[in-house]
Amino acid sequence: MANSRFQYVRGFESEARLLPNTWIVVRIDGRGFHKFSAKHGFKKPNDARAINLMNAAAVACMNEFPDIVMAYGESDEYSFVFDKRTQLFSRRGDKIMSSIVSFFSSTYVMQWPQHMVDAEGQPEPLVATPHFDGRCVLYPTLENLRDYVAWRQVDCHINNLYNTTFWTLVLKGGLTEYEAEQRLVGTFSKDKNELLFSEFGINYNEEPLMFRKGSVLHWRRIPVTVTKEGPTSKADPTPVVRTVTRQKLTVIVDHCDLLQEEFWTEHADVFTSSSVYANGPREAKGAAKGRGRKAKHSSETTTIVEPKEAAPAASEASQRKRTAEQACGE
Amino acid sequence: MANSRFQYVRGFESEARLLPNTWIVVRIDGRGFHKFSAKHGFKKPNDARAINLMNAAAVACMNEFPDIVMAYGESDEYSFVFDKRTQLFSRRGDKIMSSIVSFFSSTYVMQWPQHMVDAEGQPEPLVATPHFDGRCVLYPTLENLRDYVAWRQVDCHINNLYNTTFWTLVLKGGLTEYEAEQRLVGTFSKDKNELLFSEFGINYNEEPLMFRKGSVLHWRRIPVTVTKEGPTSKADPTPVVRTVTRQKLTVIVDHCDLLQEEFWTEHADVFTSSSVYANGPREAKGAAKGRGRKAKHSSETTTIVEPKEAAPAASEASQRKRTAEQACGE
Amino acid sequence: MANSRFQYVRGFESEARLLPNTWIVVRIDGRGFHKFSAKHGFKKPNDARAINLMNAAAVACMNEFPDIVMAYGESDEYSFVFDKRTQLFSRRGDKIMSSIVSFFSSTYVMQWPQHMVDAEGQPEPLVATPHFDGRCVLYPTLENLRDYVAWRQVDCHINNLYNTTFWTLVLKGGLTEYEAEQRLVGTFSKDKNELLFSEFGINYNEEPLMFRKGSVLHWRRIPVTVTKEGPTSKADPTPVVRTVTRQKLTVIVDHCDLLQEEFWTEHADVFTSSSVYANGPREAKGAAKGRGRKAKHSSETTTIVEPKEAAPAASEASQRKRTAEQACGE
């Protein structure tokens, strides 16, 4: 067979797998986005449309790859955190990372027209090719993972405070970009806060959370109630109208403070799962696959409720939701 | 500084670089393209529009990353071969691979409307997210590299002969897909060739080259003649009209046979460059960068030709072009 | 300088570092030790001299590389566990692993004459070259690390029970090796225990711990009392005789059950140190270096005790020792 003469070249491929039982973070980062954003007239210091587009692409990634337990985005970068037990692509880092960065890129272009609209609601033309590079990083403990996302969120804070002050000096203060830069040399956070407040009456802490904290994506089971008609059982074929409440796993876009305990307490079931792994990889694999399967095929669990029954009392999930809103609602 | 407390997490990142002086192949592969092509009604066994879209995305990648010396595509996969001396991203494999797969994905979506048009010239709606996974493979010698692309081209041949026969049996022979599959069990290439010819009057060797050989992308210097007006020199400010012929580096889409010597002889300057490397990485880096710089900033070299002068005699590049057409034109 | 023309080749070397904050296990394994042990007449099923030699070489490794927090040996293999915070060789896995396997090998040969003595106390001639291969494995959590050493200890148990039964059948039962092998096909642990007891009056659980459990090496601070003469202080140059008790970090060779909690509770200070790392790698590095420095330069801490004072009450360390003996003493 002609093929066999050449296929020895497969032996040059690496099938390296990522260390088991570690948190996999895929971080993607816009290439040349300074120029890209200028070319497309992104608003300064923040363009909510562009951030929403990034978030939409990230949400799409989480729905496509449900083993992602959370994601964090700021500016032109996004970090995706996989369940430490994930067996996606047998933990082949290159396949995981490339699939994410590809899916994100395609979605970014596909959803551009919905998000990047001008004042008249017309989409801005896409005149350059948005693209991202990616990398995989492993974190062995939850503490390290939390420090990672904290690092990115502190980075968001520092950059956003700087950019907000810089562009306020330029757009409202009438300074040139060079003058604004010079003005900020050597300043600390409190200096920038003070400058914004005393000279422009801006309380930085009242700026939108999305700009100050970046975006935190996570899963939440949301009860969805639908009405169905059909036989109750095989024995009794009489059609009955029933109300079915499903707990649908849904990606939530949040802007909470990841340096605080609340987020992690809220999602303790997701992030303190190491005990599962202790029973060996089979169970862990099952667990991670279960999650994936659910999210992929139905994203929901069905609970049949009697028609007469009142809406169920606040479920654990909805309670969690309220807590999260309080926790992250500043 | 608050940042410093967390930034130790950077120490978990790997900056691994690919072995120097080896050919880097980035192969990307459509994820779930069987379903994707069915959903978008790709023609069987080959949809020229879809292949042209893949090729267009690959051409865009080569123009964006001019250290790619050739690319080979078939079906929903593409292989990009980097100059063995490339210093792109300091040879960090994850950055190289992710940037390619991201740029390809974005371009695929952006160019979809131009390529995927129906009989009336209307673009087909894009209803699913096309995406690709990627991998990096290293080949130490030109021999191994040639065997790699030969492996892919033989794969293309085997798949296309099978698919052509299968779909002919279904579309022209009226067989069900199951019957067609059964009919082909255990057949060899010559059996399929014979079946196509005796039963359907199809000479497989007359099928389009693009389907049988896949697509081979490479660079060629193409002379471009423009007319310019301006002073000849600082000493003489009188404006003169001059004809300027530039050799513009252009990506060529070819369908030649990579198992033959011709392609490799034709591009011997690109593929037998090891002597440059012997002088150490500085020169090699310079060389690779030079190529990149040229392609990036101007993609051309300027030769001033006297207006009276006739068109230059067949240049090396145009001679090469003719040879290539003969060589690859079957 | 002539050198510079060639030194680009250094760029082909990899400086890959092991993932921070993970337990590093270096396991070494005798190559061809079946033949090696036969050639040197090792006693069957266990040769206490050979095991003691392995243990002595492992103790030497721990003293040379004090970031090893424990080691486990059975048969011709040894596993060395490094402090998860170690910065030895900047966590370059190849340097760590190669230094251990080299040091172990040299020590094995150097100490051969002391350990491998015949009945008359004469050293056996060393007629072949003992050597080992090595590997590095990372474990992200203490749970995974404990499962690793448990895996090796269970392996020791299974092999030793088999070997004990096999050689009893051969040496006491008069079976050929083939007959003994056939006799044991399909038997379970309880069958072998029963066979040993009913046919040979051997209670397997009374076999030496070292054979049944393998060897567990760990550190213990042992008080060492020495007498010193010298001035008490600069102010008072009169020489005084003082008794100085030093806590000397010493490697202990144990044979305790690593599947039980006791060992891990006993050494909780060593194995549950993750909180230190939370403060970032600098502190962790300091901590690990501190340990190394102490062990290397002095292996002790000095506590001056008044001459008149009685022996100190059972210190924490000596209490720990007693607990350990009870815990591991079956």
Next chain:
Amino acid sequence: MANSRFQYVRGFESEARLLPNTWIVVRIDGRGFHKFSAKHGFKKPNDARAINLMNAAAVACMNEFPDIVMAYGESDEYSFVFDKRTQLFSRRGDKIMSSIVSFFSSTYVMQWPQHMVDAEGQPEPLVATPHFDGRCVLYPTLENLRDYVAWRQVDCHINNLYNTTFWTLVLKGGLTEYEAEQRLVGTFSKDKNELLFSEFGINYNEEPLMFRKGSVLHWRRIPVTVTKEGPTSKADPTPVVRTVTRQKLTVIVDHCDLLQEEFWTEHADVFTSSSVYANGPREAKGAAKGRGRKAKHSSETTTIVEPKEAAPAASEASQRKRTAEQACGE
């Protein structure tokens, strides 16, 4: 089975293989040999006994691992070059490297007493543990490999010229080590050559080749003639005395100049073997294994020579030998 609960930990092990068709260099390097050599009174600037011991250990490695095609040693380091086609340990770099460094270390200790003898022929006591670290480096082309060994040999030259001058100033010139160091600051090779000659009458180029060039180990087939008695064939059982000449593959210790062409021309059969690989890894594997098998089991090929026949005319191998001596004999 109790084992299964823990054996998931094997999944944390990496089985990474080195890129095929590349030259594998294992370089080992003495750890703390400055101190080690001082402690054992190595002669300055070179101790021929210590170098011979290093060489003996390296020869033993080549005999144990016959896929090593050459080795180069200087000072306390040794580089082993494996056939680019080797399939030893399935090209698992950690196993290859650790086995070499372990075998070398053991042999170093075992052969210490034969080599490190004092003026009375008594072995020096070994009072510290010699050990080495190791690393694997890949070189894709022969050019890169030659540059690698050239790099090491130039390093040897530079160090040896410096050390020779330094120790001459100290031992014959009566300078302190500090004064000698100061004297050599900023000097070039020609300055040191001049200093040695004009002040001490030493022509550096007449110093022993072993010190100036380091040691080059390679294989040579050497004819060995033995006398055997036995039946000629099954048909004729009459015992006959025959002279058998075997070509025995033997490791040669050389000190030739690796920057010159001669060595590489001489061993062109070993170093320009890429054509074999073109036929795929099976043949290559066979070839490499063949070499291994021969060297391991018999290290020879048998040619029966008629008793009356004179010694064979200078064979290819012996001719090669003479050429090598001329080539390397300066």
